[in-house]
Amino acid sequence: MRRLGRTNRTRRKKRTNKPVIDCSEEIVSLSKWMKRESKSHGFKWRSMLYPANFLDTGRGMMTRETLRPGDVIVSIPQHLLITLETVLSSNIGDLIKRQKLKLSSQQLLSLFLLSERNKGDNSYWHPYIDTLPKSHTTVGYFSARELTLFPPKLRKAAESRISDIKQAYCEVKEFHSGETIQYEDFLWAWFCVNSRSVFYRSARSEFVREDGNHLALAPYLDLLNHSTEAQVEAGFNEKTGSYEIRTHNNYRKYSQVFISYGSHDNGHLLVEYGFTLPDNPNDALTVDYDVVMEAAKSLNVSYTEKKQDVIQTNNLHRKLACTVEGLSWNLLMIIQILAMDWTELQNWKNVLKGSVISPRNERLSRNIARVFLAQYLHQNQELVNKFPPFSSRTRMENLIFSIVQTERDILHLTWTSVT
Structure with a gap:
């Protein structure tokens, strides 16, 4: 059985047993943008990883060097992270401050993504947003009939999650200059954040709800796929001024490198991230x-x-x-x-x-x-x-x-x- 979901999403080219470097226009643009913008802030952008297409998972990240436990596999400069500070210092942030809203970090990042997507090529973040999926296979996209196919406990969890998302949407749908945000657009942004965000502790703000979620988006890093066998250490390195992921696994040259979303069963992976894994050891x-x-x-x-x-x-x-x-x-x-x-x-x-x-x-x-x-x-x-x-x-x-x-x-x- 092949892996289903996000990592199998777009490439239906003729496959071989070897990974194929992803030379799609959006990936090339993202790589050039990361390199250019890193240099402009005094960072030398050098990634050990290349986006590639793999037979079993679709798009993922391939190492061009042998990796040992303790190696840093990706390092994203702080100015290329989309943090709550990024949001609050933007036009969206000005609207939130004027209306004295207090929103969750996921709502804020979702609104920011929508705003920047609407700018098209004029957005500074366009090279990143262009690599985001156009749709998801997460729980918000299942029809009422499809939800009836879920096992009872998972269906209950899915319906509860959908209810939470709709509540989050209702709180923000009218805020954007009186123009109603469409639920389908909000859902897209919500799951982009949900499936791609990293832990990042921002400074407290009167406009941010304290809900225990400390989130940021990290371009390029989110191309890494999940594996139950991956062991990593991730976080912001104050000394280097970058968000880093350090592996504790060995990887051969040209093999796919993974991260871990946590010890989740397939039900959780489907509801939150839109994919399942064959032979998931966490299934019960x-x-x-x-x-x-x-x-x-x-x-x-x-x-x-x-x-x-x-x-x-x-x-x-x-x-x-x-x-x-x-x-x-x-x-x-x-x-x-x-x-x-x-x-x-x-x-x-x-x-x-x-x-x-x-x-x-x-x-x-x-x-x-x-x-x-x-x-x-x-x-x-x-x-x-x-x-x-x-x-x-x-x-x-x-x-x-x-x-x-x-x-x-x-x-x-x-x-x-x-x-």
Whole structure:
């Protein structure tokens, strides 16, 4: 399965097994602009990385040198960062100050991007804005029907995220000289910021909402793709006056260099960034404690009140999940406790040793697991049945299906482990 989403977005040229340097007009213009503007401020622009097209990910960044742990892979001068100071010192900033608005950093950066995009070639930031995607595959772009294809918990998270974005839009849509900002335009800018911003702590301002988000945009740097295996150290270096990323991985010459967005499962990656990864080690299917309890009660387990007291007092009912390795530790613990007879319950801490409590307990534990797994498998199959045939699916439907299929694979592997 190939990676879907942002990193597979535009290049449908004939591919080879080797990366191909990206010589598109917008990338060439960006590189020339970065070099010219760095020199004008006394910086020597030299990047170890070239934008290139890769067989498995589409556009990414290729190293032209062997990289070792500790090497700085990209360094962006401060004046080429779009920070909150950049926004507040612009025409948009003047409007915000006159109207005495107090907005989030993401709202501010989004408004700035829209303003600069509207300037076209007259914008100082045009070479950067021209490299931004024209559309996204993030959650704000899914139709109401496509949202019904999401697994229930992910659909709830997606709908909550959409609600937050609409609220953010309502707060700013009329501010621009009385001219209404279109939601589609705001959505584009919002997800450009959401998927490309870096952590950057700006000075406090009466016009910036303190929400814990410290964001900036870093041209060129945001061409780097995400990998679960990437280990990096990133931040603003006061000594060099640049935002730097330092790798802790080894990279061969001409290989793709990655950064990490964090330890996220595919559901989070799709909702926030618009792509999924094959074989994502962070993928898991969350199991509801109430569903486990219902499964146990359906098998007429005894002393449920006492067992629930033990489970909840020791916080064993949290972080219940299935992964490719089977039942999570907490989930395994609680089904063994639920399967205990009265004598075993008096020494319930024996489950922490990882040993089999008794053959009877082992059988009942597996039966409890099979009951709630069957329920999740049924729900998953109902979702699978909603999808059109592969040849008829949209790009969005394929992204969602990859998550539904991953959950199905996890459930089957877990089922095998308890039978």
